[in-house]
Amino acid sequence: MKMDLIPYFKKYEALVAKAEKVFAQVKEKYPDAVKCEKGCADCCHALFDLTLIEALYMNQRFNETFSGKTKADIIEKADKADRQIYKIKKAAYRSTQAGKSEEDVVEEVGQKRIRCPLLRADNLCEMYAYRPIACRVYGIPQAIGGKGRTCGLSGFVQGESYPTLNHDLIHDQLMSLSSDMVTAIHSRHLRMAEMLVPLSMALITDYNEDYLGISEEESLEQIKPEEAENE
DSSP, X not given: OOSOOHHHHHHHHHHHHHHHHHHHHHHHHOXXXXXXXXXXXXXXXXXXXXXXXXXXXXXXXXXXXXXXXXXXXXXXXXXXXXXXXXXXXXXXXXXXXXXXXXHHXXXXXXXXXXXXXXXXXXXXXXXXXXXXXXXXXXXXXXXXXXXXXXXXXXXXXXXXXXXXXXXXHHHHHHHHHHHHHHHHTTOSOTTGGGOEEEHHHHHHOOOOHHHHTOOGGGOGGGSOHHHHHXX
């Protein structure tokens, strides 16, 4: 990907810093309840999707970080995980079409476990420094879809009140940033900012100019970074 997305990645990294600050505050206040530690990989099997800006960020960092056999091996694992996720989502869609409530289907999907393609054999992350926001805040109480959720391995007691990260607010900010970027690059795909994809797909996708719907004369290379940042 030749386009300069640095202005948008900087804004994304600012959101990452805010989320990590909340995580650190909760961990400092409830050290015995936050069980996150080196080698714990519970969050590395959870199903979640990335917004467009986060998918682009992970894709670029992945391509910057890896090459050769290591990259090929991760892509193979990502392709396998993506096929598994597709089957899960297809089954979920059929369930909703059969009349099952969306809430029940979401709960069922939330119980599924797929190994992240970036998870090494020693249960450490291949791209820990660049991991998605969902991975960074997994171990503390969160509000997702208006409901409180937390890691099943944590020490937080159900029914008790704790500081809670509003993940819906973070999601809205990521969607807004994605929308700003799509507008700035003059993409033909007007609804591309609404796209959500699993990490596995983000790694194996070629986010080139054709994919992003950018015509040759309107490529992001012709937009000055400071102009893009002020959109």
